[in-house]
Amino acid sequence: MLTVGSLSRAELEARLSGAGLVLRTGPFANRIRSDVQPLIDGVALMYADYPVDPEGGFVDFHLDFLRSGGLRRWVRSQVHFAYDGTTPFQPLPLGQAYPMLEWTMNWCVSHRAHGYLIIHAAVLEKHGRAIILPAPPGSGKSTLTAALLGHGWRLLSDEMTLVHLDDAVLVPLPRPVSLKNTSIDIIRAFRPDAVLSRPVEETTKGTIAHLKAPRDSIARAAEPARPACIVFPRWEAGAAIALDPMPKARAFMQVADNSFNYQVLGARGFAALGRLIDASDAYTFRYSNLHEAMALFERLAQGAA
Amino acid sequence: MWRVTPGQALACREWDGEAVLYNDLSGNTHLLDGAALDLLHALRVRPADAATLAVRLADHFDAGDNDLVSLIDDMLVTLAGLDLIEPC
Numbered sequence: 446m447l448t449v450g451s452l453s454r455a456e457l458e459a460r461l462s463g464a465g466l467v468l469r470t471g472p473f474a475n476r477i478r479s480d481v482q483p484l485i486d487g488v489a490l491m492y493a494d495y496p497v498d499p500e501g502g503f504v505d506f507h508l509d510f511l512r513s514g515g516l517r518r519w520v521r522s523q524v525h526f527a528y529d530g531t532t533p534f535q536p537l538p539l540g541q542a543y544p545m546l547e548w549t550m551n552w553c554v555s556h557r558a559h560g561y562l563i564i565h566a567a568v569l570e571k572h573g574r575a576i577i578l579p580a581p582p583g584s585g586k587s588t589l590t591a592a593l594l595g596h597g598w599r600l601l602s603d604e605m606t607l608v609h610l611d612d613a614v615l616v617p618l619p620r621p622v623s624l625k626n627t628s629i630d631i632i633r634a635f636r637p638d639a640v641l642s643r644p645v646e647e648t649t650k651g652t653i654a655h656l657k658a659p660r661d662s663i664a665r666a667a668e669p670a671r672p673a674c675i676v677f678p679r680w681e682a683g684a685a686i687a688l689d690p691m692p693k694a695r696a697f698m699q700v701a702d703n704s705f706n707y708q709v710l711g712a713r714g715f716a717a718l719g720r721l722i723d724a725s726d727a728y729t730f731r732y733s734n735l736h737e738a739m740a741l742f743e744r745l746a747q748g749a750a
Numbered sequence: 751m752w753r754v755t756p757g758q759a760l761a762c763r764e765w766d767g768e769a770v771l772y773n774d775l776s777g778n779t780h781l782l783d784g785a786a787l788d789l790l791h792a793l794r795v796r797p798a799d800a801a802t803l804a805v806r807l808a809d810h811f812d813a814g815d816n817d818l819v820s821l822i823d824d825m826l827v828t829l830a831g832l833d834l835i836e837p838c
Contacts, residue, residue, distance in 0.1 A: 692765065692766055692768055693765035693766060693768075694763075694764075694765050694766070694768035694769060694770050694781055695768070695781065697763070697770045697779075697781075698770065698779065698781050701779055707779075708777055711772075711777055712759075712761060712772055712774065715761060715770075715772040715779060716761070719763040719770075722763070722765070723763075
């Protein structure tokens, strides 16, 4: 199988600047074209273990990231994103090209992949039990996810949980984990082995760095997982660790609120989410100490809260 | 008299005395308690007014006769506000 890492830098740049690199992420084929060096650096580091699809196959998303033309090419150069020939976003400074790739890949899935119920949530699996972590920004979801990946958990997704509409099975979409601001140094200290992209400052979300997805998670991207728990995490400085059961009907409403396309799917989304809630225990989770959180999640993986 | 609004399939899931219900007309999902769900199910069987529903559902509710009719009246107005039921 051809991977990004098996291409030389020259081959990678030739594909990206030519017909495009067809990058396989979970169920999706992304054709990426770019001449922007920071983006190429990010792809080479973060996607080294990902499959490259052959030319001529079906492509889900066509993504072009190109440098400004004219004077802008030389002064405060920017990167422009085009999706299937349209330009849905404002250009960004060149240095933000790699985070822009991640955001736009998320956007493509959340706005187009309506064959799944898509929840704004991380999802990880261990011992055959998948745990979904829906949470708004600032809840510590990605920090917790990055920490768990160093403790034997498989990454299905840091950002988007894909729920199969017919049987509530969870479809992996393992991609780099987005870390913001203080989370970057927290994970560097907690997981010295972690591979992080170069931090990019002054984005709309602050300073951003991405954590490379584990190789095993990428290799198992075609292997779905069964839901076991839905855990709503909240990081709170100095808080004692607490895991409290949550009534299922309330969990349903909160997951629906955290979904990208629940409303779009209508009655099919209602049925799919009902099956997911049926299959899952729901909890609220408060924590301040990552080591304690690791121990508690190990118990959840073993089937004991 | 009240009836279930035509077009409402009343698709719902119930866990531990609470329910979620899909509103076919608005596309919204509502969190309901068991009592509201009982009223909807009763109206799906046949249209009724609050007094009739109070008799039919007396075993399901923990309230006196007069209080129960008033309670059911309030719940019917709330359900009508969600377009789940309508006067007939």
